[in-house]
Amino acid sequence: MTVRTLGVEEEFLLVDRRTGRPRAVGQAVLAAADELTGELQQEQVETGTRPCHTLDELSAQVRAARHTAATAAAGAGVALAPLATSPLPVEPTITPSRRYAEMARRFGLTVDEELTCGCHVHVAVDSPDEGVAVIDRIRPWLAPLAALSTNSPFWGGEDSGYRSYRTQVWQRWPSAGPYAPFGSAERYRAFVDAALGTDTLLDEGMVYLDARLSCRHPTVEVRVADVCLEPDDAVLVAALVRGLVQTAADARDTAPDPVRTELLRLAAWRASRTGMEGELLDPRTWRPAKAPEVLDALVAHVTPALEEAGDLRVVRELLDAVVYRGTGARRQREVLCRTGDLAAVVRDAVHEP
Numbered sequence: 001m002t003v004r005t006l007g008v009e010e011e012f013l014l015v016d017r018r019t020g021r022p023r024a025v026g027q028a029v030l031a032a033a034d035e036l037t038g039e040l041q042q043e044q045v046e047t048g049t050r051p052c053h054t055l056d057e058l059s060a061q062v063r064a065a066r067h068t069a070a071t072a073a074a075g076a077g078v079a080l081a082p083l084a085t086s087p088l089p090v091e092p093t094i095t096p097s098r099r100y101a102e103m104a105r106r107f108g109l110t111v112d113e114e115l116t117c118g119c120h121v122h123v124a125v126d127s128p129d130e131g132v133a134v135i136d137r138i139r140p141w142l143a144p145l146a147a148l149s150t151n152s153p154f155w156g157g158e159d160s161g162y163r164s165y166r167t168q169v170w171q172r173w174p175s176a177g178p179y180a181p182f183g184s185a186e187r188y189r190a191f192v193d194a195a196l197g198t199d200t201l202l203d204e205g206m207v208y209l210d211a212r213l214s215c216r217h218p219t220v221e222v223r224v225a226d227v228c229l230e231p232d233d234a235v236l237v238a239a240l241v242r243g244l245v246q247t248a249a250d251a252r253d254t255a256p257d258p259v260r261t262e263l264l265r266l267a268a269w270r271a272s273r274t275g276m277e278g279e280l281l282d283p284r285t286w287r288p289a290k291a292p293e294v295l296d297a298l299v300a301h302v303t304p305a306l307e308e309a310g311d312l313r314v315v316r317e318l319l320d321a322v323v324y325r326g327t328g329a330r331r332q333r334e335v336l337c338r339t340g341d342l343a344a345v346v347r348d349a350v351h352e353p
Contacts (some may be wrong), residue, residue: 003309005051006242008062008234010227011117012351013081014043014073020346022086022115024093025076026232032072035065040100040311041092042113046068046081051124055239062231070353079350081297082165084117084152084226087332087342088235102202116166117227119149119234122219127199128185130249131220135188135211136181136249137257141301142224142295143267146295147246149225149237150275151328157342163275163329164226167268177207178264181256188213210268217290220245224268231327231348236318239311246309250266259286263342276327292323308327 013022014029022043028035029045037046047065052058057171070080092115094100104111125131162168162287170176184187195201204215214221222241229232267281270288274280276295279288284297299306299315306312325331328349335348 003053004242004246006055006238007049007051007122008058008238009046009048009120009122010062010065010228010234011039011044011046011119012066012069012084013086013115014045014076014078014085016080017079017347017350018343019345020089021088022090022092022133023078025078026095028076029069029078031224032047032075033068033069038095040095040103040111041048042095044089045073045114045119045215051122055235055311058238058249059235061107062234063307066231066351067353068313070326074353080283081346081349082117082151082227082229082351083328083346083349084140084164085155085169085330086115087154087157089157090115093289099202102345106128106202107173109157114169114172116152116169118166118170118223119225119227119237120213121225121238121293122217123222124247125220125249128188128213130252131213132182132185132188133214133252134220134245134248135179135209136183136318137251138211138222138244139178139181139264140259140267141298142178142222142246142296143264143271143282144210144280144283144291145222145240146224146226146268147236147271147275147280147291147323148240148295149228149233149327150272151226151229151332153329153332154342159333159336162272162279164272166226167224167272170208173206173208175206175208178268179209179211179263180261183298224307226328229331232318234320236315239306239315240302240320241308243305243311243315245320246305247302250305250316257283259283275329276322277330295319295323
């Protein structure tokens with residue numbers, strides 16, 4: 001078997017190193033590094049890896065991309081923070097572009113408050129037909145993946161009560177979240193065309209499903225994860241996504257789980273609320289189970305694919321590390337408990353160049 005390539009895109013906050021508040025210097029940071037891309041708000045920046053074959057290669061590229069972004073941020077007088085929401089209050093500054101200006105006109109407060117940072121994983125597929133077969137079959141396991149990455153407990157200077165409040169903010173977009181099976185590439189395309197025909201979305205790039213066919217690459221793109229505090233966690237999420245993609249492709253002749261979209265929304269909410277520290281909905285039963293048990297079930301589900309890619313040992317080690325130390329959300333709350341200072345939470349998260 002030829003191992004599928006995978007890649008990661010990560011979004012980061014640009015913050016004042018002393019106060020911890022996001023600063024609108026995205027344009028200056030982009031000018032310092034061609035490898036970076038801009039986002040909706042000027043208080044953030046995005047990195048991306050090249051397609052990788054191995055987890056070692058991916059890990060090196062994730063770290064190199066973070067280093068490049070952190071160096072460019074330092075040159076602009078700010079720091080790079082892998083936080084999925086700002087712990088401190090912020091009024092984001094939209095990046096100048098005709099597209100973003102039209103988004104602001106159409107979506108109002110959703111755009112005004114949309115300063116969130118995600119981690120998007122791309123895995124190669126052979127064709128749109130294979131890609132749709134994959135996204136139809138990975139739906140039950142996307143919420144556990146989201147729980148594994150939770151890194152946004154604070155919003156507007158307050159504890160949100162969620163491990164991933166980014167997920168709650170992201171659900172405001174009309175095209176975001178879980179989806180029903182499509183059945184074929186033709187039906188997926190028909191859905192996209194119908195969505196665009198409503199004149200609600202600006203373009204295909206705004207089809208914000210939890211998993212979709214990439215507009216720019218021959219890949220499936222999984223979009224449920226917060227940007228991870230630790231680069232190892234981003235590698236873990238990507239490895240599990242590749243395992244899910246291969247497992248789903250191998251099961252193309254088997255009908256996808258018919259679980260209703262409404263139940264998937266409940267699973268996504270639970271993952272956002274408690275992350276790895278509570279109970280998730282177990283896709284094998286659709287009943288609550290402890291989060292580590294559900295993640296163990298995910299690994300078991302994709303073990304043949306992980307073995308074929310040579311990823312199983314690394315995945316188990318990285319998952320054990322997350323279960324032991326917790327996700328970024330837990331780390332953020334621990335720092336606040338110790339210091340009583342949200343600015344200290346941001347400073348603790350800063351990625352040094």
